[in-house]
Amino acid sequence: MSCWDTFHAYALRSLGQGERLLPRADISVCDQTVLIGSGLIWNIYFAVLALFFGFFLATGLAMAKNSRTRWLRKPAEWFIFVFRGSPLFIQFFLAYEAFVLLPKAEIDFHLFGMEFSASTRWLTRAWLGATIVLLLNTSAYAAEIFYGALRSVPKGDLEAADAYGLTGWHRFRRIVWPTMMRLGWPAYTNEAIFLFHATTLVFFSGFPAWKQMGDALYYASYFADKTFNPFIPYPIVAGYFIVMTLLIIALFGIVNKRLNRHLPTDRRRRMRLRLNLIR
Template sequence: MIDLIQHYWKALLFSDGYHFTGVVVTLWLLVIAIALGFTLSIGLSMARVSSRKWVQFPVWLFTYVFRGTPLYVQLLIIYSGLFSLDYIRGHEFLSWFFRSGYRCTILALVLNTCAYTTEMFAGAIRSIPRGEIEAAQAYGFSGWQMYSHIIIPSMLRKALPAYSNEVILMLHATSLAFTATVPDILKIARDMNAATYLSFQSFSIAAVIYMCISFTLIGSFRLAEKRWLKHLQPAS
């Protein structure tokens, strides 16, 4: 029993040189999903606030669908549902892509966080005072200059507190990766529970690890807020 516990403890935290640990897999999923979702959402948020309906509507539909359905269901559709289609299995690239639990999990996480972040950034853009836009236009800023120098920086600062919550929620969402047999923290904890029947110890260890990562992320965002939102803090 002790050997089993040591084995799973190493699988959670310590690499043997050939396999990634549960913590590394979880952080890897989080970083890739957040990086891709963040990048895509910047462009999509601009389209979301566009006055052109044909530009705005597809983005609205995307965010409506992915915010209106559970991430767990989205992962099941992407990992199990799509691969059951004859067209997917018959296409060389699509069959290769959707056969991997890692790739399906990342795709589901990216689409989900992108939908939420797009609406978050779009709301931040709408909250930018009209006077700032008019001042930029008066100075002769082009559309690209206005977005790159005024709108996007202001959007990112305004959305920072809410975006920190999205990152924490996405960390917790990575625990669904076990559905696609990805060996993240929860998957290893479940394996440990199945092998040792120590349910409380197995899942408590996983909970403590998630909590430590969450507090680290929260602390990092607090430091970022103090630096970039310093002008919003009350004068002492």
């Protein structure tokens, strides 16, 4: 089988399309590269959804933790403490066990005149259950980042907002939130990178790969077991993740540039890729 035939057969194997049987003998580097790249689709899926919805939840948690109201502040503090204080691997395992123990009940609801049916059994599937865990985990870390940035908003900006008569929502939207994002965005970029790397734990924890449709590390582990040579599949995974990390840095760098567009050139906080030779 040529490399093109391998790509045609296994490029979307992680989504259930293409050849049903994974290669078992005469496994080539092309087979490993294509299948591991196919599994990367799941890593991207987990990271994108968790980051998108987690961003809004983290913003709300940061505001709640900064609130003077105790019944808002304390739940946010405990949520952040629990998810930052416990290992992500354990969170995956406990969440899966909890979802399995849930009664298999279906809930019918109507939305825009259409009837939908939701079942708890879907929570045991990685595409939903693992996404929820990642969303909650990254929300806790990002909330702490945004909370620190919120506490670092210059008093001069707040006094200027008061002088212009900005209060409530307008003050938050025009002054507080943009400054909070500008201060916390470099650290939030690191959180996005860490979250993308953490997606490799999904199928290594309690969530099973349904019909051998797993992520990049799942296929790398499969090839390592079949070929007894982990020095080919795992470096391929590392190469894919390095490329995706550079892409995340580039995309978040564009946002960072947008957030700092009003500042003089010498005061803008630029994001640079720095290689640590010694740690």
